Amino acid sequence: xxxxxxxxxxxxxxxxxxxxxxxxxxxxxxxxxxxxxxxxxxxxxxxxxxxxxxxxxxxxxxxxxxxxxxxxxxxxxxxxxxxxxxxxxxxxxxxxxxxxxxxxxxxxxxxxxxxxxxxxxxxxxxxxxxxxxxxxxxxxxxxxxxxxxxxxxxxxxxxxxxxxxxxxxxxxxxxxxxxxxxxxxxxxxxxxxxxxxxxxxxxxxxxxxxxxxxxxxxxxxxxxxxxxxxxxxxxxxxxxxxxxxxxxxxxxxxxxxxxxxxxxxxxxxxxxxxxxxxxxxxxxxxxxxxxxxxxxxxxxxxxxxxxxxxxxxxxxxxxxxxxxxxxxxxxxxxxxxxxxxxxxxxxxxxxxxxxxxxxxxxxxxxxxxxxxxxxxxxxxxxxxxxxxxxxxxxxxxxxxxxxxxxxxxxxxxxxxxxxxxxxxxxxxxxxxxxxxxxxxxxxxxxxxxxxxxxxxxxxxxxxxxxxxxxxxxxxxxxxxxxxxxxxxxxxxxxxxxxxxxx
Amino acid sequence: xxxxxxxxxxxxxxxxxxxxxxxxxxxxxxxxxxxxxxxxxxxxxxxxxxxxxxxxxxxxxxxxxxxxxxxxxxxxxxxxxxxxxxxxxxxxxxxxxxxxxxxxxxxxxxxxxxxxxxxxxxxxxxxxxxxxxxxxxxxxxxxxxxxxxxxxxxxxxxxxxxxxxxxxxxxxxxxxxxxxxxxxxxxxxxxxxxxxxxxxxxxxxxxxxxxxxxxxxxxxxxxxxxxxxxxxxxxxxxxxxxxxxxxxxxxxxxxxxxxxxxxxxxxxxxxxxxxxxxxxxxxxxxxxxxxxxxxxxxxxxxxxxxxxxxxxxxxxxxxxxxxxxxxxxxxxxxxxxxxxxxxxxxxxxxxxxxxxxxxxxxxxxxxxxxxxxxxxxxxxxxxxxxxxxxxxxxxxxxxxxxxxxxxxxxxxxxxxxxxxxxxxxxxxxxxxxxxxxxxxxxxxxxxxxx
Numbered sequence: 001x002x003x004x005x006x007x008x009x010x011x012x013x014x015x016x017x018x019x020x021x022x023x024x025x026x027x028x029x030x031x032x033x034x035x036x037x038x039x040x041x042x043x044x045x046x047x048x049x050x051x052x053x054x055x056x057x058x059x060x061x062x063x064x065x066x067x068x069x070x071x072x073x074x075x076x077x078x079x080x081x082x083x084x085x086x087x088x089x090x091x092x093x094x095x096x097x098x099x100x101x102x103x104x105x106x107x108x109x110x111x112x113x114x115x116x117x118x119x120x121x122x123x124x125x126x127x128x129x130x131x132x133x134x135x136x137x138x139x140x141x142x143x144x145x146x147x148x149x150x151x152x153x154x155x156x157x158x159x160x161x162x163x164x165x166x167x168x169x170x171x172x173x174x175x176x177x178x179x180x181x182x183x184x185x186x187x188x189x190x191x192x193x194x195x196x197x198x199x200x201x202x203x204x205x206x207x208x209x210x211x212x213x214x215x216x217x218x219x220x221x222x223x224x225x226x227x228x229x230x231x232x233x234x235x236x237x238x239x240x241x242x243x244x245x246x247x248x249x250x251x252x253x254x255x256x257x258x259x260x261x262x263x264x265x266x267x268x269x270x271x272x273x274x275x276x277x278x279x280x281x282x283x284x285x286x287x288x289x290x291x292x293x294x295x296x297x298x299x300x301x302x303x304x305x306x307x308x309x310x311x312x313x314x315x316x317x318x319x320x321x322x323x324x325x326x327x328x329x330x331x332x333x334x335x336x337x338x339x340x341x342x343x344x345x346x347x348x349x350x351x352x353x354x355x356x357x358x359x360x361x362x363x364x365x366x367x368x369x370x371x372x373x374x375x376x377x378x379x380x381x382x383x384x385x386x387x388x389x390x391x392x393x394x395x396x397x398x399x400x401x402x403x404x405x406x407x408x409x410x411x412x413x414x415x416x417x418x419x420x421x422x423x424x425x426x427x428x429x430x431x432x433x434x435x436x437x438x439x440x441x442x443x444x445x446x447x448x449x450x451x452x453x454x455x456x457x458x459x460x461x462x463x464x465x466x467x468x469x470x471x472x473x474x475x476x477x478x479x480x481x482x483x484x485x486x487x488x489x490x491x492x493x494x495x496x497x498x499x500x501x502x
Numbered sequence: 503x504x505x506x507x508x509x510x511x512x513x514x515x516x517x518x519x520x521x522x523x524x525x526x527x528x529x530x531x532x533x534x535x536x537x538x539x540x541x542x543x544x545x546x547x548x549x550x551x552x553x554x555x556x557x558x559x560x561x562x563x564x565x566x567x568x569x570x571x572x573x574x575x576x577x578x579x580x581x582x583x584x585x586x587x588x589x590x591x592x593x594x595x596x597x598x599x600x601x602x603x604x605x606x607x608x609x610x611x612x613x614x615x616x617x618x619x620x621x622x623x624x625x626x627x628x629x630x631x632x633x634x635x636x637x638x639x640x641x642x643x644x645x646x647x648x649x650x651x652x653x654x655x656x657x658x659x660x661x662x663x664x665x666x667x668x669x670x671x672x673x674x675x676x677x678x679x680x681x682x683x684x685x686x687x688x689x690x691x692x693x694x695x696x697x698x699x700x701x702x703x704x705x706x707x708x709x710x711x712x713x714x715x716x717x718x719x720x721x722x723x724x725x726x727x728x729x730x731x732x733x734x735x736x737x738x739x740x741x742x743x744x745x746x747x748x749x750x751x752x753x754x755x756x757x758x759x760x761x762x763x764x765x766x767x768x769x770x771x772x773x774x775x776x777x778x779x780x781x782x783x784x785x786x787x788x789x790x791x792x793x794x795x796x797x798x799x800x801x802x803x804x805x806x807x808x809x810x811x812x813x814x815x816x817x818x819x820x821x822x823x824x825x826x827x828x829x830x831x832x833x834x835x836x837x838x839x840x841x842x843x844x845x846x847x848x849x850x851x852x853x854x855x856x857x858x859x860x861x862x863x864x865x866x867x868x869x870x871x872x873x874x875x876x877x878x879x880x881x882x883x884x885x886x887x888x889x890x891x892x893x894x895x896x897x898x899x900x901x902x903x904x905x906x907x908x909x910x911x912x913x914x915x916x917x918x919x920x921x922x923x924x925x926x927x928x929x930x931x932x933x934x935x936x937x938x939x940x941x942x943x944x945x946x947x948x949x950x951x952x
Contacts, residue, residue, distance in 0.1 A: 169621070169625060171621045171624075171625055171628075172619065172621055174549075174621075175548060175549020175550075176504075176505060176548045176549050176550065176608075176620055176621060176624055177503060177504045177505040177506075177507075177549065177550055177551075178504055179503075179504075179549075179551075183503075183504035183628075186504070186628060187628045187629065187631075190625055190628050190629040191629050194629055195782055196629055196630070196780070196782050197776060197777075197780045197782065198780055198781055198782050199779055199780050199781045201779045202776050202777070202778075202779035202780035202781070203780075205772060205775050205776040205779060206773075206776040206780075208772075209772040209773060209776060212772070286772070286775075291775075315781075316781035318778075318779040318780075318781070346781045348783075348786055349781045349782070349783055349786075350781070352783070352786075352789060355789070356789050
């Protein structure tokens, strides 16, 4: 479908021709738009041919698909024309009303992050240039951060996201004694991309640990100030980590905190003192925001767990596991139902940890959740991030669990530390998500792998989503280290936090 | 700095004495380049800038003076000379350079010719924080020499990456004994015997420090690696206990505990915290955490495809010469060679610099060394001719190895011979009549079919 932009443009012109003949006059704006679109398409044709090698759809003569193709082409053309006009984008993917003049559709001019505009070749070029600019100069040799290449066919709804293969690590393109990037960061990137460090809290702690090593190994070059140079040093490392695996909201907040701390170092500090202070700050951050927060949340949640409860958990959330273990130690009598889903099957790890403690558990797959829910008295969910409009971003499948629980009138409690609160706003799981390696979905049973050659099958795409968003209507309570708040109070917390930081 | 490279080039070539009695093994020409060029090239391509080369004085002299063996490597070579008496094992050599080692090291042997993607081995070392990561390769046909008395048994886990067991047949008197602790932790183990050990190891700095303390270990492959593999599963490997006991508990194994080897990285507590919170485990089915809580981990990368040769026997040397053109980007015929017309050359032959090749010669599947003279009507097939050789008219050389500075008289007919350094073959000589100066090669398997 992706290549239909080229041919669709031609069809669209025919459509307008038809309209002209049918007596509808084109407004001045539409004529301008048409001219711009023609230019864009000419440019887009060359780029699209270069950047979209996967041309898998044969042109069918069926009129229905042609109309769909035209509509999609018009949307894409409108998007590119808007970008070319201002350099910023309006809303993504406008609805399919081709005759709305562009001027009416721009209430808020917002910049979309680049990682969700992967299907736009201009943005890809900009990203490549940005990575080049972030080169680190080592021994007068300029080496740039390599870019990881997209893998496989992407389902069209998610073609704006990046999809990498685990078998093509970024270290292939780096030199082996990595001089450009600190070895601790290379190790961390590898652990992220292979899934050895997974889970929002684990990733943040590992990131801060690596940053501690970077800071201790850092020496200020002459004529530079630590506060400015160290931040510049960290930028290519962060892009490297982003290439290995897109950063999580918690990691983003941690990075913001560190950058702020570094820039706030007064210039009269000696290097050793500055480094000591920074290492201290990092340790404080971890201690306060992660470890103590977990303790506080456990304390609040224990009040919510009564004897005889049947608690449902989904996947492996370090915080929820911690809460349940603490409650069990405090002597509460309850049992747990662990719900799991493919392809990650993280529930097995949660099951192992709970059973090791002595908690009696049941294990089901997510397809059985409506069967098991009548037994459940509460649902505890972990969160990857809490968005500013009250939506909960968590592992894919969480929104389903929340939905079914709502249908059965079972209370849903989300546990989340405040450092995972994020200022983003999202109402659906399409706009911003993460695509994992599609080969993870391939399963070999009894020596047979059905999906072995999935790339050769036309019109077949494997989609391995990582996150989804749950609306606040399905969440009854959010337990944070600031207390138990309703979902809609998240913007208040964010506002208060920002005031604190300032 | 992340890794330091160490090249072991002091080996004697004990299994190919015919070739090495005059030329030291690292300097044997393979594809007209000295043998040690290949691992150095591999390191250079991957991005190393400095290599510590452990070698003998003779090789060092040859490296710097002899123009025929000039190495055009751009890396900085830090040459450490050791005595040639042959008593020094590879681990002893590491102990010798202990002062120079500042970080984790990558040890390569000089006789390794491979095109492996080195990041595969190093990624295992990095990602799992392994103590040792090594490279092995599935053996190709020629190395499966029949009745090798000393097979190596290598046990790997389900994923094929974690090294669980390594022993040589010579050390196993009663049979293969697998400890219960291993089976309990890894119920499914694959034991392989047909693997070629590439002698490429990534070792943690703590291991080098450990070697400096324990002088009883003298060979990396023979003693150190099996020791580390065994140590993975000995008792007292859990993190909590590490802090408490300072006395050695595992007295059976010459009084060394994991405490010596386990060098706590900076902020061990933080790493532990991250590992606890991560929902990843390398195995499933039992109650233990990732890596079973063990701090010592050995990993191996087994290559299925690609070339990996260890040139330590004559047949390996011949095969490597055949494969050499794939590694070298230079043209097969060196520009400075003087070649007349009416000369037939096969596509997989190589002619070195400064050669003189006369009319009506035919060279197929062979390597001709530097400054060699080949006169008219000579037929060279499937052979390796080293440097400075003179081949008079009308010779017919098949499947042979002619060492440096030899002279082959007119009309000689050599089949499957090895002519030593500086020898003379009389004119009209036949292989059989010259048995004193040449050695019949019985490895007809390796030459393949034309």
